Amino acid sequence: xxxxxxxxxxxxxxxxxxxxxxxxxxxxxxxxxxxxxxxxxxxxxxxxxxxxxxxxxxxxxxxxxxxxxxxxxxxxxxxxxxxxxxxxxxxxxxxxxxxxxxxxxxxxxxxxxxxxxxxxxxxxxxxxxxxxxxxxxxxxxxxxxxxxxxxxxxxxxxxxxxxxxxxxxxxxxxxxxxxxxxxxxxxxxxxxxxxxxxxxxxxxxxxxxxxxxxxxxxxxxxxxxxxxxxxxxxxxxxxxxxxxxxxxxxxxxxxxxxxxxxxxxxxxxxxxxxxxxxxxxxxxxxxxxxxxxxxxxxxxxxxxxxxxxxxxxxxxxxxxxxxxxxxxxxxxxxxxxxxxxxxxxxxxxxxxxxxxxxxxxxxxxxxxxxxxxxxxxxxxxxxxxxxxxxxxxxxxxxxxxxxxxxxxxxxxxxxxxx
Amino acid sequence: xxxxxxxxxxxxxxxxxxxxxxxxxxxxxxxxxxxxxxxxxxxxxxxxxxxxxxxxxxxxxxxxxxxxxxxxxxxxxxxxxxxxxxxxxxxxxxxxxxxxxxxxxxxxxxxxxxxxxxxxxxxxxxxxxxxxxxxxxxxxxxxxxxxxxxxxxxxxxxxxxxxxxxxxxxxxxxxxxxxxxxxxxxxxxxxxxxxxxxxxxxxxxxxxxxxxxxxxxxxxxxxxxxxxxxxxxxxxxxxxxxxxxxxxxxxxxxxxxxxxxxxxxxxxxxxxxxxxxxxxxxxxxxxxxx
Numbered sequence: 259x260x261x262x263x264x265x266x267x268x269x270x271x272x273x274x275x276x277x278x279x280x281x282x283x284x285x286x287x288x289x290x291x292x293x294x295x296x297x298x299x300x301x302x303x304x305x306x307x308x309x310x311x312x313x314x315x316x317x318x319x320x321x322x323x324x325x326x327x328x329x330x331x332x333x334x335x336x337x338x339x340x341x342x343x344x345x346x347x348x349x350x351x352x353x354x355x356x357x358x359x360x361x362x363x364x365x366x367x368x369x370x371x372x373x374x375x376x377x378x379x380x381x382x383x384x385x386x387x388x389x390x391x392x393x394x395x396x397x398x399x400x401x402x403x404x405x406x407x408x409x410x411x412x413x414x415x416x417x418x419x420x421x422x423x424x425x426x427x428x429x430x431x432x433x434x435x436x437x438x439x440x441x442x443x444x445x446x447x448x449x450x451x452x453x454x455x456x457x458x459x460x461x462x463x464x465x466x467x468x469x470x471x472x473x474x475x476x477x478x479x480x481x482x483x484x485x486x487x488x489x490x491x492x493x494x495x496x497x498x499x500x501x502x503x504x505x506x507x508x509x510x511x512x513x514x515x516x517x518x519x520x521x522x523x524x525x526x527x528x529x530x531x532x533x534x535x536x537x538x539x540x541x542x543x544x545x546x547x548x549x550x551x552x553x554x555x556x557x558x559x560x561x562x563x564x565x566x567x568x569x570x571x572x573x574x575x576x577x578x579x580x581x582x583x584x585x586x587x588x589x590x591x592x593x594x595x596x597x598x599x600x601x602x603x604x605x606x607x608x609x610x611x612x613x614x615x616x617x618x619x620x621x622x623x624x625x626x627x628x629x630x631x632x633x634x635x636x637x638x639x640x641x642x643x644x645x646x647x648x649x650x651x652x653x654x655x656x657x658x659x660x661x662x663x664x665x666x667x668x669x670x671x672x673x674x675x676x
Numbered sequence: 677x678x679x680x681x682x683x684x685x686x687x688x689x690x691x692x693x694x695x696x697x698x699x700x701x702x703x704x705x706x707x708x709x710x711x712x713x714x715x716x717x718x719x720x721x722x723x724x725x726x727x728x729x730x731x732x733x734x735x736x737x738x739x740x741x742x743x744x745x746x747x748x749x750x751x752x753x754x755x756x757x758x759x760x761x762x763x764x765x766x767x768x769x770x771x772x773x774x775x776x777x778x779x780x781x782x783x784x785x786x787x788x789x790x791x792x793x794x795x796x797x798x799x800x801x802x803x804x805x806x807x808x809x810x811x812x813x814x815x816x817x818x819x820x821x822x823x824x825x826x827x828x829x830x831x832x833x834x835x836x837x838x839x840x841x842x843x844x845x846x847x848x849x850x851x852x853x854x855x856x857x858x859x860x861x862x863x864x865x866x867x868x869x870x871x872x873x874x875x876x877x878x879x880x881x882x883x884x885x886x887x888x889x890x891x892x893x894x895x896x897x898x899x900x901x902x903x904x905x906x907x908x909x910x911x912x913x914x915x916x917x918x919x920x921x922x923x924x925x926x927x928x929x930x931x932x933x934x935x936x937x938x939x940x941x942x943x944x945x946x947x948x949x950x951x952x953x954x955x956x957x958x959x960x961x962x963x964x965x966x
Contacts, residue, residue: 308893312793475940479897481888484686484818485932485939492679508794509889516799516815516887518806538889540796 292599294370297341300326300587301369303359303384304399306348309477309505310376313532314399314579317572318374319346321580324571325587329595338595345369349380351477356380360387360395370600371396371590374583378402378448388413392602396586399579401530402452403666406628410673413602415609415629418582419552421449421456422666424529427550427637427659429460432497432527438466441495441524443486443510445476445502453501453529461499469493474502483510487517490524501529508538515543532577536640536652545642552635553578553618554653560617575650585618621661628673635664682812683929689818691925692825693880697898698905698917699832700876706849706912707869709768710760714775715877715902716895717782718748722881723890724786727797737800737886744882745875752874753867760870779896786892794889803886821883828879829918836914845869849912901940904947910960920958 302319305311326342345367349356356375363369364387371394375381381400388395389411397405398417401424405416433440440461444450450473458468470493472486487510490498498519502510507528514526531549555565555575564584568576590605593612597604610626622633638653646652697719704712725744729735735743755778763770803817836842847855848862856862881895888894901924909920924943931939938945950958 307787307792309792312791315792473936477897479901479940480690480928481894481897482690482928484690485683485929488679488682488686489933505792505794505889505891512887512889516817518813518815534793538794538796540798543796 292601293339293341294600295368296339297343297368298339298591298594298600299343299345299363299367299369299371300590301345301347301360301363301367301372302374302583303347303349303356303363303372303380304374304376305351306346308351310351310399310503312534312538313504313577314374314376314583317568317574317576317580318399318583319344320571321568321576321584322373322587324567325584325591329588329591333595338598339600342591349375349377351377351380353377353379353383357383357387360384361391364388364391364393370394370594370602373586374398374579375400376579378404378452381405382409382448385409385411385414394590394602394605396590398582398586401449403456404448404452406630406666407672410628410671410675412606412629412675415586415624415631417586417631418578419530419550419635420630420665421452421529423552423635423664424453424550425456425460426664426666427635428527428529428548429457429466429499430464431637432525432548433461433464433466437497437525437527439469439493439495440466440497440499440527441490441493442468442471442499442501443483443490444471444473444529445478445506446473447476449503450476450501457499457501457529469495474506476506478506478509481509483513484517487513487519490519491522495524497525497527499527499529503530504532504535505538507531507535511539511543532579533575533650533652534577537650540643541640541646541652542643544640547640548656549638549640550635550659551578551638551653551655552633553581554636554638554655555581556651556653557636557655564617581618585616588616589614589619623661625668627668627675628671629675630665630671632661632665634661635659678811680930682814683933684926685809685812685814685822686818687926687929688922689822689925690929691922692821693884693898693921694902694905694925695829695918695921696825696876696880696883697902698909698921699829699914700873701902701906702909702912702914702917703845703849703876704870704873705906706914707845707866708756708760708764710764710771710775710870711768711903712775712873713772713899714778714782715873716897716899717779718752718874718877718895719881719884719898720786720892720895721748721782722878723797723885723888723894724790724795724881724892725878726882726885727795727890730797737882741879741882745878748878749871749875753871755874756867756870761866783892783896790892792891792893794891794894797885797890799886817886821887824883825880828876832876833915833918841865849914901943904943908943908947908950908957910957913957913960916957916959 302322304314323344347359373396375384376399378400381397384395395414401421403420403422442454444454500510526547528547528549555561565576593605593608594600597608609624612624614622620634624631636658637656639656641654701715722744726740729740799817803820805816806813807816807819905920905924906917909916928939931942
């Protein structure tokens with residue numbers, strides 16, 4: 259009799275233990291009914307193979323997937339939905355392709371939110387689709403301020419950086435440090451034109467002058483910028499402001515060095531630089547160049563920890579766009595969790611005005627007025643090779659520009675939320 | 677005036693690449709009637725060849741300048757033997773598709789290995805800094821590229837105009853049937869000529885590495901322009917392609933300064949005008965035009 263009792267009791271204990279766990283699993287997922295199509299779909303639209311594919315591209319998709327995995331791990335059975343999907347489309351930096359892909363994602367693939375979208379003209383197209391379909395769009399890698407200005411809408415959020423923030427950081431600092439006369443070269447499309455305007459304004463407000471500006475066709479098929487560079491010395495500038503991005507920037511800096519403009523007294527200032535660009539050129543080609551960075555992987559321990567996880571998945575160090583994609587995806591999922599539904603209007607309501615502090619957003623806040631996501635940004639300087647201690651250890655952070663100073667103030671915004 | 681000369685000179689430097697690439701295309705087209713779309717890919721492989729040799733084996737620029745074109749020239753010969761030759765008898769479109777497909781494969785293979793971010797390649801020691809050209813100073817490396825390309829073009833011309841081999845190639849290029857009828861084995865020369873054309877593309881690729889971005893797409897971006905150069909020069913015309921190469925480099929550079937919006941478009945406008953006015957190209961002859 260006694261002999262039979264022990265297994266019986268232990269069986270009972272195990273069964274009740276299992277039941278307790280099981281009960282936990284069945285409980286709070288009751289919110290599942292409020293998730294459209296029973297799943298949350300995160301779409302990433304970016305340049306998968308072209309000039310902007312290293313700075314965001316396939317690794318940005320991996321970053322979004324990391325956010326999904328971390329979200330699931332964090333909330334486990336309490337997650338608002340366990341069915342979270344990440345889908346991808348390549349827009350080849352063409353606005354018309356981005357437009358079609360966004361439409362397809364929202365309509366047919368049931369995307370609840372789209373992320374990333376480098377190339378400003380393409381981002382504006384996606385923002386238009388977001389407004390039309392009433393679905394969310396988190397822009398990370400496009401820079402135009404129009405997304406939170408004239409073209410702002412209720413469903414579009416602008417993460418990470420924009421041309422105002424870059425010009426305000428770099429343009430102002432470099433001018434105040436004594437480089438009064440600027441010669442600006444920029445690629446002739448939405449991003450470049452916006453950069454040129456933002457920098458001209460920042461330089462003039464800081465007491466400087468734009469003594470010349472030259473555009474180059476986009477994309478620049480010959481890879482040649484010598485014409486633009488050869489015309490610079492005649493204008494007698496103190497500094498050449500390069501407003502190109504990615505592979506084009508790499509080409510331009512290479513040629514700037516070959517034409518020895520530095521020895522002719524023309525310094526170099528770069529409008530937008532990703533760490534992948536420094537890696538391409540080698541730090542010595544850019545040593546001493548100051549630029550504004552939205553995030554740097556080796557800034558502190560918290561950033562480093564995330565960068566280590568990223569390296570495990572991708573084999574390289576993250577650009578700020580990669581980190582921004584992760585943070586945007588994570589905060590979107592948290593908002594869905596908090597709202598208990600993926601219905602766009604409820605998620606937007608949860609996000610607006612929210613203050614966030616994570617490894618990417620320091621002193622972060624999602625402005626309700628124009629959906630600009632503000633946070634601390636950094637004035638960085640490229641280290642000479644002799645100071646580089648490990649792979650991708652290229653930046654020295656000069657100063658932190660506090661969130662409320664880094665971005666265009668709401669009072670100056672032309673955004674009218676409809 | 678100095679400015680104008682400086683921009684024109686700069687245009688000649690850029691034209692060097694067009695000239696060498698167009699020369700290779702013209703030779704291949706002339707001899708085989710094949711429009712080699714993979715020309716841009718071999719230009720890209722040339723640049724990557726130099727980059728890989730430097731980073732994996734520490735081989736410097738000067739050695740790469742010799743080794744890479746020879747190696748890729750051999751690859752070109754093999755390509756002709758194994759694939760191109762089988763399609764020559766068919767519609768020219770087949771070889772166009774073959775070389776186009778090859779381009780996509782080569783680009784994607786390198787993209788898988790190296791990504792599309794441009795790779796760094798330093799300027800060769802001894803050619804850093806600038807040289808004084810009297811009226812203005814110019815980067816030493818760019819001057820070298822121009823001088824070297826002119827020498828290669830002149831060398832290629834001497835080879836074709838003054839040697840027996842050249843005579844056979846020219847004859848086979850312009851009148852393959854007649855040359856065959858004279859008892860000359862034209863077939864023997866097809867592979868070497870194809871390899872030579874590819875080697876020229878590789879050579880321009882190596883030359884481009886220190887100046888331009890070494891990336892899998894560098895050839896794809898350029899090749900369309902080079903096709904326009906060949907058409908303007910006269911399809912299959914050897915002198916025409918070189919002359920048009922330098923001419924268009926200059927046109928683009930001056931266009932960039934004086935009518936920036938039209939710099940690249942101007943090449944295609946010129947192409948349209950040339951085709952209307954002289955359908956065989958500036959230096960082509962009506963009978964060789966296809």
